Amino acid sequence: MEDVVKDMGQPPLLSERTGFVVQLLSKSAIKVKANTTYEEIGCVGFQPEFNRLEAVVYIKQPIGYNGNICSSGSIEYVRFFISLNGGSTWQDQGVAKFTAYNIPEAAKKRLEYAVTLKISPKKKFCFNHNVVLARAILSWNLEPPANDPNFMPPWGNVHDTHIQIDPIRLIPIGEMIAEAKLKLPEQIAQVVDMSKLVQVAPKKSLTIAELHSIYKDKKVEPHRFGFKMAQKMISDPEFAAGLVAGIKGDIPQLKLDWSAILKALSEPDGNTIYEELECVGLNPNSSELIATFRIKRSSGYSGGPCTNGSTEYVTFWGDFDMDGTFEQCLGTTNVTVYDFDDIPDKGLEYSVFLPVNLNQYRQSCQKGPKVARIRAILSWNKPHSCSKPKEPPFWGNAEDTVILIPPGPKVEPADFSPYIYTLCSVNVCTIDQSTGQATGDRPFGGNIWITGEFPNGPAITVPDRFKYKVSVRPLDQPGTWQPLTNSFWITYTEGSVFGPTTTDNILQEVDSDGYYTYREYGTPITGNWRRITGPDRALALWCTSSSYTGRWEIKIEGLDTLTGLTYDAGIQVCSKGYRQNVIVKLDQVPPSVVLAITEYERPGEPGRKPASKCDKFRLGDIIYGKYDVSDEHFRKLTLSILPVDYANGVQVDPASRTYYLPDLVSTNGESGEWKIVTTNMKPCGFIVLLEAWDRTIENCDADGWYSRTSVGFCLEAQAK
Numbered sequence: 001m002e003d004v005v006k007d008m009g010q011p012p013l014l015s016e017r018t019g020f021v022v023q024l025l026s027k028s029a030i031k032v033k034a035n036t037t038y039e040e041i042g043c044v045g046f047q048p049e050f051n052r053l054e055a056v057v058y059i060k061q062p063i064g065y066n067g068n069i070c071s072s073g074s075i076e077y078v079r080f081f082i083s084l085n086g087g088s089t090w091q092d093q094g095v096a097k098f099t100a101y102n103i104p105e106a107a108k109k110r111l112e113y114a115v116t117l118k119i120s121p122k123k124k125f126c127f128n129h130n131v132v133l134a135r136a137i138l139s140w141n142l143e144p145p146a147n148d149p150n151f152m153p154p155w156g157n158v159h160d161t162h163i164q165i166d167p168i169r170l171i172p173i174g175e176m177i178a179e180a181k182l183k184l185p186e187q188i189a190q191v192v193d194m195s196k197l198v199q200v201a202p203k204k205s206l207t208i209a210e211l212h213s214i215y216k217d218k219k220v221e222p223h224r225f226g227f228k229m230a231q232k233m234i235s236d237p238e239f240a241a242g243l244v245a246g247i248k249g250d251i252p253q254l255k256l257d258w259s260a261i262l263k264a265l266s267e268p269d270g271n272t273i274y275e276e277l278e279c280v281g282l283n284p285n286s287s288e289l290i291a292t293f294r295i296k297r298s299s300g301y302s303g304g305p306c307t308n309g310s311t312e313y314v315t316f317w318g319d320f321d322m323d324g325t326f327e328q329c330l331g332t333t334n335v336t337v338y339d340f341d342d343i344p345d346k347g348l349e350y351s352v353f354l355p356v357n358l359n360q361y362r363q364s365c366q367k368g369p370k371v372a373r374i375r376a377i378l379s380w381n382k383p384h385s386c387s388k389p390k391e392p393p394f395w396g397n398a399e400d401t402v403i404l405i406p407p408g409p410k411v412e413p414a415d416f417s418p419y420i421y422t423l424c425s426v427n428v429c430t431i432d433q434s435t436g437q438a439t440g441d442r443p444f445g446g447n448i449w450i451t452g453e454f455p456n457g458p459a460i461t462v463p464d465r466f467k468y469k470v471s472v473r474p475l476d477q478p479g480t481w482q483p484l485t486n487s488f489w490i491t492y493t494e495g496s497v498f499g500p501t502t503t504d505n506i507l508q509e510v511d512s513d514g515y516y517t518y519r520e521y522g523t524p525i526t527g528n529w530r531r532i533t534g535p536d537r538a539l540a541l542w543c544t545s546s547s548y549t550g551r552w553e554i555k556i557e558g559l560d561t562l563t564g565l566t567y568d569a570g571i572q573v574c575s576k577g578y579r580q581n582v583i584v585k586l587d588q589v590p591p592s593v594v595l596a597i598t599e600y601e602r603p604g605e606p607g608r609k610p611a612s613k614c615d616k617f618r619l620g621d622i623i624y625g626k627y628d629v630s631d632e633h634f635r636k637l638t639l640s641i642l643p644v645d646y647a648n649g650v651q652v653d654p655a656s657r658t659y660y661l662p663d664l665v666s667t668n669g670e671s672g673e674w675k676i677v678t679t680n681m682k683p684c685g686f687i688v689l690l691e692a693w694d695r696t697i698e699n700c701d702a703d704g705w706y707s708r709t710s711v712g713f714c715l716e717a718q719a720k
Helices: 014-018 020-025 173-179 208-215 227-235 237-244 258-264
Strands: 039-047 052-059 074-083 091-100 111-118 131-140 156-164 170-172 197-199 275-283 288-295 310-319 328-337 348-355 370-380 398-405 419-423 447-453 466-474 488-495 502-508 529-534 538-543 550-560 566-568 572-574 577-579 582-586 592-601 608-610 616-618 622-630 634-642 656-658 669-677 684-694 706-716
Touching: 014 020, 039 131, 039 156, 039 275, 039 288, 052 074, 052 091, 052 131, 052 275, 052 288, 052 348, 074 111, 091 111, 111 288, 170 173, 173 197, 227 258, 275 310, 275 370, 275 398, 288 310, 288 370, 310 348, 328 348, 419 550, 419 582, 447 550, 466 538, 488 538, 592 684, 592 706, 622 634, 622 684, 634 669, 669 684
Parallel strands: 039 348, 111 275, 111 398, 156 348, 616 706
Antiparallel strands: 039 052, 052 111, 074 091, 074 131, 131 156, 170 197, 275 288, 288 348, 310 328, 310 370, 370 398, 419 447, 447 538, 466 550, 488 502, 488 529, 550 566, 550 582, 572 577, 592 608, 592 622, 622 669, 634 656, 634 684, 684 706
């Protein structure tokens, strides 16, 4: 196990780190490139059964993250890409993020976080091995731009790996016929619904005789492919005696030395020649432990993707008092793996996830950070015993890490108060309750996802016991509480101790009393469990409209259907006051934009002359115009020339203006003059494009409300 408890020491490059935001906003040259002093992607894995791309990120320093856990900290972004052709082209899958904080040097631990992104990869038939290249780009405080797989972050790194996409389970009839290279008679093709889905045949498990046959020339040891049979022999001495005596069917014909196999398996030592656990982290957004492991060989996994393959189990433990004893088993999860003849040189990386209930260990941010050690043990084809965190598996290994338990209220066992945690992924503690705006003076607008939980919900073993009501009211004008009654879809994942884990969608609707049903309950260690995974911990979707402006207040209340008791929202302690209800500012209006061509100046001729849109100009002319952008929460405007290739590098002056540094434009926007020096441009028809964004977090998108307008002109060659 890697030593993750060593003293991290004083971080270098701190001055470059603290000056990064100023450099970014002032458009100064950023000399730092792919620096991993402070954060680094350790591993990237894929859970093919749930289409989850996951990355484990190392937070390596005690400071350098813009504040302690009572602050808004800083954002670590991870953007994922996949390539179906070995890296020649890439498909952007989206971005995930988490918040990192300064953790006092007394902690002296490297912390490991995880992020998750659900994707929709193209699936194939099981006999077509679907191995693709995945890329993750980690970037501190600067979101990696979309559709740019070659982006090199100043702080962070790029991590590539190969992943396996799960085979298709439901096949369109048309696709099946095309794969078989068949042509239907015309009269049949006209009446058959080619989009109709058919279920593939159930997979089968290979017998030990079949495994012996396919592995005889692949150097897969008998105590590997005979592992399941040997485990049965160990647990059933009577069966073992009969097998060794040669009275159990055709198995003795294989001429396997079962005594040698049993001896080889008698002393587990954590054999990692086939698979190895590499990273473990906590996804703080979904309260899930994530583990990634590497499949190293092409054979030895009980068959290819058209079979049942074999199972990799990961069991987790927690050391919550940091005394070196992993006193709490947190549960076991698993994923199916297969043989692949064309496995890449560095193998395939997989991931698994396990929901955990950490609420009993949380503490307010004022009490400082709460960290815990986590141990994970990877075990092939046999779950590791919860009672043996110190014992190695035979096939697999152990990995230790340290996580930060997100700060929050420590809830008493009988308290079933609900809590609101985020609005559009913005932590409610970072929303100014006097203005209702998020960090950066940002209001909200459009559809707003409200997330949270009943902290004691995971301790309950009965599903759908709790209900909740979300209400809103205006504050800047007279108004009463208005319960949300709209329906919305969510994605949930559920499972049991060792049973299958499944995912599905459900429509959340209010009952006759205006209550939604709370869908989360249980943990893997207590039995059955369910979590809302899309969006994580979603409670409500508030669909605001143009009439919803100004400051609004949001509240939540809970109902225990078993006892009939109702609960007000719990109180969260934040760095600036408390949060029970949440006040937000709403802005539904995009920026107003006006653009005009007003004058031009020709070399050799005195003064400026009037001009307007669609006029013709000569190369070398200087074209002038006016722009006007107004908005209550102005953020940014840009002026550009299209088509870019004919502009030949010439830009509008100014090319952009922003509310933030370096320009510090008023929150209401500005009017100004622009100009274009056309000397180096090519003759063509052009447009000047004005684009403007405000600071609103609209529909949970950080870009803001958007407007654009343009004016055109023609540029001719100089007269001879």
